[in-house]
Amino acid sequence: MENYLAAATAATPTGELPTPEDYFRATRARLADPTAVMLRGRDAGQALGQHPQQTAAEIADRVTRLVTVTPADAPVSTPVGRMTLRAYLPTRAFELTVHGLVRALGLPDDPAGDSAGAAFVDCLGPAVDLCTRIAAPADRFAGLRALIGRGQLPPGFSVL
Template structure:
């Protein structure tokens, strides 16, 4: 499997390529749930913004030793923050992309990749003030970029051909999250064709 940094860069560049193909008249159209397309792209772009921003931080302890433990802890944080706050954060991220969202995303990708090139392996502070190693955090961003790229494809009708290393990283993490949350048997039965997933099943 590709290194976390390699898979993240692959996901970021694939995301940027997809954004370049969004028709100009589609940005105000449907995105995902309560988000229009601009808000959805803005939310996805936060996976680039947070890498850039969190590399400027330093944590005193490692609270999340694995990518899947990040999602378990963030689920509690998100439930406390409330759905309305999360929706608004996505809308604001869309507004932050400005008048030229394509160029803004391209710029974020280059900044994130450049920052990683000299980052080393720091212990960073993420949402909620929690500490996590960079190589542990990056797969969560690859996962977000992969899933939301597929969301954008579904919203726009654009073909999305995610790189193999991105799909592998995201799929492995999705399975690991399911196990961490006590749903591994359900996932395994489904993936081996023995049982369908329950309606509304999700690992995030």
């Protein structure tokens, strides 16, 4: 977040991404190679250094303060294009929700009874909503049918 906000003032990347859906579509088209995703994740983990929990907590504190004082329409420069902070923040909430926040917090698979788990459960609705907006129309229907027990998703199904 810090780097993307700083980079937005230094340069203008190609493309404007007005919505979180546009961001994920651009990411799918340009950055979705599974090996590259794994390597970026590994590099990010290694960048946390010898004390990853402490470093992550420090980053979270800094970014929370930064986001609090940054205007919602401030530009953010991402690897796939430029967007506003208002449009970018839902992409980060989505990523935290779908990529193991439950496990990172040590919550059970059904975390609703725990206070942190209840907050996580509150994030599920917006994550599912964003998935439906990202998905192609046929995939929306397939996803809905699977959610209501009227069909199964094909192997490898993903809206991302």
